[in-house]
Amino acid sequence: MSDNKSSGRFWLVIIVALVVFAGLFLVGYLPRRRQDKARDQEAHQNNTAAPIVTVVPAKAAPDTTTLTLPADAQSRRATFLFAQAAGYVKAWHADIGQHVKAGQLLAEITTPELDQQLAQARANLGLARVSYDRLAGVKLAGAISRQELDAARAQFAAQQAAVQGVLAQQAFRRVVAPFSGIVTQRNVEVGALVSTSNAPGSQLFKLEQTDVLRAFVQVPQNFSPSIKNGLKADFLVPEFPGRSFAGRVVRNAGALNTDTRTLLTEVQVPNSTGKLRPGSYAQVRFHLPRTAPSIIIPANALVPGGTDSRVAVVADKKIHYAPVTTGRDFGAQLEVTQGLKGGELLVLNPLETLTEGETVTTRPFKAPPKPPGPAPAKPRPNDPDAPRVSSPLTVN
Numbered sequence: 496m497s498d499n500k501s502s503g504r505f506w507l508v509i510i511v512a513l514v515v516f517a518g519l520f521l522v523g524y525l526p527r528r529r530q531d532k533a534r535d536q537e538a539h540q541n542n543t544a545a546p547i548v549t550v551v552p553a554k555a556a557p558d559t560t561t562l563t564l565p566a567d568a569q570s571r572r573a574t575f576l577f578a579q580a581a582g583y584v585k586a587w588h589a590d591i592g593q594h595v596k597a598g599q600l601l602a603e604i605t606t607p608e609l610d611q612q613l614a615q616a617r618a619n620l621g622l623a624r625v626s627y628d629r630l631a632g633v634k635l636a637g638a639i640s641r642q643e644l645d646a647a648r649a650q651f652a653a654q655q656a657a658v659q660g661v662l663a664q665q666a667f668r669r670v671v672a673p674f675s676g677i678v679t680q681r682n683v684e685v686g687a688l689v690s691t692s693n694a695p696g697s698q699l700f701k702l703e704q705t706d707v708l709r710a711f712v713q714v715p716q717n718f719s720p721s722i723k724n725g726l727k728a729d730f731l732v733p734e735f736p737g738r739s740f741a742g743r744v745v746r747n748a749g750a751l752n753t754d755t756r757t758l759l760t761e762v763q764v765p766n767s768t769g770k771l772r773p774g775s776y777a778q779v780r781f782h783l784p785r786t787a788p789s790i791i792i793p794a795n796a797l798v799p800g801g802t803d804s805r806v807a808v809v810a811d812k813k814i815h816y817a818p819v820t821t822g823r824d825f826g827a828q829l830e831v832t833q834g835l836k837g838g839e840l841l842v843l844n845p846l847e848t849l850t851e852g853e854t855v856t857t858r859p860f861k862a863p864p865k866p867p868g869p870a871p872a873k874p875r876p877n878d879p880d881a882p883r884v885s886s887p888l889t890v891n
Contacts, residue, residue: 546849548842550809551796551860555837556789556830562718562781566710566730566762570773572674575698578689579667582606587683589700595672601700602670602683609668613661620654627651676704708764708771710742712779713757717823721783722747722760729780730764732771740764740771742779789822790831796841797821797829806835807842807849814842814853 585603589595627647633639680701683689689699710730714722724746729739741764748759762779764771798805798816808815819834842849843860 545812545854545856546846547856547858548807548809548814548849549844549860550840550842550857551793553790553792553796553831553835553837553839553841556785556791558785560718560721560783560785562714562783563731563778564712564714564781566712566777566779568730568732568764568771568773568775568777569709569711570676570703570705571707571709571763572676572702572704573679573773574673574702575680576601576670576673576700576702577691577693577698578604578670579691580604580606580609580664581690582609582668582688584683584685584687584689586685587681589672589678589681591678591681593678595676595678595702597672597675599672600669601672601678604668604670604689606665606668609661609665613658613665616654616658616661620651620658623647623651623654670699672702674702674704676702679703703773705769705771705773706765706767708766708773710762710764710777710779712760712762713752713755714747714760714781716751716756716758718781718783719751719758720786721781722758727782728762729782730762730771731778731780732775734775735770739780740766787832790835790837791825791828792819792831792835792841793843794824794827794829795844798845798847800847806839807845809840809842809855809857812854812857814849814851814855816851 582604585605587602589599589601595601627644627650630639630644630647678700680698682696683699690697708730722744724744726744728742728744730742731739742762744760745763746761751758792806796806797819798807804819804821805816806819808817817834817839819831822830822832824830840857842855849855
């Protein structure tokens, strides 16, 4: 009887242990199985789901392109004045910065050599006059030949011309302004010896007309078709940050420089107030009309690798590769002259694993938030060290 009780108790313990073990097994196995199943389902969905790509629409280029180039600012007129008569400076009557009128006396020169030449020329003229009068007064027929009389007349005329020539040279003792303007150089002093040489450094004065400035700009070849006479432009100088002066294209060379492939263009800028200085560093900002339709795309929309330029376009949720022809490079943006019409959804940073016709899920591009902290310093307006800049956007 006791053996049966002991045996029943033993099996009861065994059964309870098995039940407890089964319960613990189920408690640990079932959640893990559910996790494994969920992970397998997620992996299957990831393997079968369409890739997610970031897209941005291609935009038509604006009607105006802004182009900023360095310029060489010069006066409307500028000339050096040299002595045309050798001698010594007697007096000067204009200094640097002085406004003068056309014909105004700038300096006087004493010419002792010319004075001596004039005296000799007048003496020769008197002798030639006496000789001619004597021969012309002979009444006896056949006493002199007609040739002798003609020679005396010619000698008299030559001496008259010699006197007039010396007098003309003496007129250059007065150095006068050829046009109205400002004296920007004076290289003479009283008593200085001057000659008729035009070697560098021998000029007496420099005269400039600054009421209008001439800004000469070298326009790159790809922008040259937009350069037309009458085109408006902005004249920029570092001395007036944030301010521009109105100018206008008046002429261009009509041919490109074969060394630089640029078009020499002249922009005239009114300067009646005299605020602008000739010779200073300057920039000219053009607002060039678009000569051909084009599209602006982000630079990172180009498919990397390969010899030809391509972009990945999403149409009907499928990838299509389109060959494009790029034009001007604006840094973060590119101009596309062929291959796009505008409005296409372009994939940013396309992966090389994307295949033609592959189904994708699109996500519109969102600009990243600005990082915390102070904003980066802006470049100085009209910075002389700034490179030439072109932008597809119109600057107001």
